[in-house]
Amino acid sequence: MREPSWRTDFPVATGDERMVTRRQFSRFLLLTSLGMFVGNLWILVRSRFRRATVYPELRVARVADVPVQGVKLFHYPGPDDPCLLIRTAEDTFVAYGQKCTHLSCAVLPKVAEGKLHCPCHEGWFAIDDGRVLQGPPPRPLPRVVLERRGEELFAVRIEGA
Amino acid sequence: MKSRRRDAIDGALALLSVLLVVQMWLLTAALEADLAGHHEAALPGAVLSGLLFAACVALGLLAERVHARHD
Numbered sequence: 001m002r003e004p005s006w007r008t009d010f011p012v013a014t015g016d017e018r019m020v021t022r023r024q025f026s027r028f029l030l031l032t033s034l035g036m037f038v039g040n041l042w043i044l045v046r047s048r049f050r051r052a053t054v055y056p057e058l059r060v061a062r063v064a065d066v067p068v069q070g071v072k073l074f075h076y077p078g079p080d081d082p083c084l085l086i087r088t089a090e091d092t093f094v095a096y097g098q099k100c101t102h103l104s105c106a107v108l109p110k111v112a113e114g115k116l117h118c119p120c121h122e123g124w125f126a127i128d129d130g131r132v133l134q135g136p137p138p139r140p141l142p143r144v145v146l147e148r149r150g151e152e153l154f155a156v157r158i159e160g161a
Numbered sequence: 162m163k164s165r166r167r168d169a170i171d172g173a174l175a176l177l178s179v180l181l182v183v184q185m186w187l188l189t190a191a192l193e194a195d196l197a198g199h200h201e202a203a204l205p206g207a208v209l210s211g212l213l214f215a216a217c218v219a220l221g222l223l224a225e226r227v228h229a230r231h232d
């Protein structure tokens with residue numbers, strides 16, 4: 001049978017049109033690889049030109065306001081950054097950002113157990129340094145550095161934010 | 162001969178895919194470390210990623226050359 005004449009103008013079958021050749025595939029892989037490299041470079045540039053954040057000082061509480069094993073909620077450095085001040089012993093205070101480093105749920109202090117708990121996906125953090133003990137959080141909780149001046153506690157900066 | 166060439170190209174593509182997965186992992190690990198405040202990880206991450214990209218280019222060129230001979 002003779003080939004219809006439209007075949008000469010449209011020689012590629014629809015099915016073949018979508019076919020990805022090895023050459024196209026390897027180019028796609030190379031382009032993706034370049035993208036990954038650019039991403040790493042971007043992280044490098046970002047880390048080199050990072051400006052040190054200037055944190056305000058904030059009076060968080062009077063020592064007498066927080067009993068041993070007591071907790072106080074405060075906001076630092078901004079009004080949208082909830083933090084927890086925890087008195088773990090007579091003379092030991094720690095403070096952490098309350099947003100879980102996984103998906104930003106609020107962590108809850110379990111002072112008696114020496115842990116902070118994120119109920120969203122069962123994340124657990126150590127109360128003494130904020131490190132991850134268990135669960136999906138990828139990083140420790142950001143730690144609010146405290147300074148005790150007489151009978152008052154001040155938040156001065158955040159580490160690991 | 163033809164099938165050996167095609168095997169070589171397929172092998173190169175498979176290796177390229179593996180390197181790409183390593184590069185993806187490297188990118189997420191570098192970002193994670195940077196966000197955690199370990200900025201010293203950014204430079205080795207970028208260098209390693211560059212090397213992996215160079216290896217990918219080399220493999221791509223190899224596949225291209227084998228392909229050209231095949232044509």
Ligand code: FES
Nearest residue numbers: 100102103118123
């Ligand atoms: S948000 Fe805290 S564990 Fe997922």
